[in-house]
Amino acid sequence: MIKGLYEAHLPVSNLKRSIEFYKELGLEFDHSVDDRLAFLWIEKDKSWLGLWETDKVELEYHPSIRHIAFQVSLEGLKNSVSWLKSKGYEPREAFGFEPVEPFVMAHDNYAHAKIHFNDPDGNSLELICKLENPKKITKRMYLSEWEKLNSNK
Known part of the structure; x- marks a missing residue:
């Protein structure tokens, strides 16, 4: 049934800055929604990363x-x-x-x-x-x- 991970999401404080950061790592920008959510392909047509602009970025770090x-x-x-x-x-x-x-x-x-x-x-x-x-x-x-x-x- 499950074949792999399709998407994961991270909170970011500045969507435009984060899009550029992840593009520099080699991810391919696909689209954004309402200037607060962007999707970048990790592996084209297989898995992507969602970036959510939010003021909740200051959550204490935990790997989960x-x-x-x-x-x-x-x-x-x-x-x-x-x-x-x-x-x-x-x-x-x-x-x-x-x-x-x-x-x-x-x-x-x-x-x-x-x-x-x-x-x-x-x-x-x-x-x-x-x-x-x-x-x-x-x-x-x-x-x-x-x-x-x-x-x-």
């Missing part, structure tokens, strides 16, 4: 209400820190990891590599990709450490 994780390739993730900085955005600390490079959160059969940053309203954004975990590693570590542990050398 103000967080979006964007799937990227491993190569894209490896370049994410410099890519974000080249656009004037700063990666941020998450789960005790400094934003010097992506980090890995592993589980028995798989892992995720990720980096976190915020949009102009403090909404939490994440670039993430799934990794195989053939060695069943469960420790959290930076991506460069993960790659050394999983190399065949």
Whole structure:
């Protein structure tokens, strides 16, 4: 029945500024409604992000209400820190990891590599990709450490 996530929504204080921010990240603007709601494609005709201009942006952050994780390739993730900085955005600390490079959160059969940053309203954004975990590693570590542990050398 369920095939994927079609849309997610975030509160923003300035719709025009937020549209430009998300376009800079590579999302494609589709349309706006009544100058207070805009939709941008994350993946054309598959999933989009709704941005709602509101004065309720000051809600205390919690990942269940103000967080979006964007799937990227491993190569894209490896370049994410410099890519974000080249656009004037700063990666941020998450789960005790400094934003010097992506980090890995592993589980028995798989892992995720990720980096976190915020949009102009403090909404939490994440670039993430799934990794195989053939060695069943469960420790959290930076991506460069993960790659050394999983190399065949």
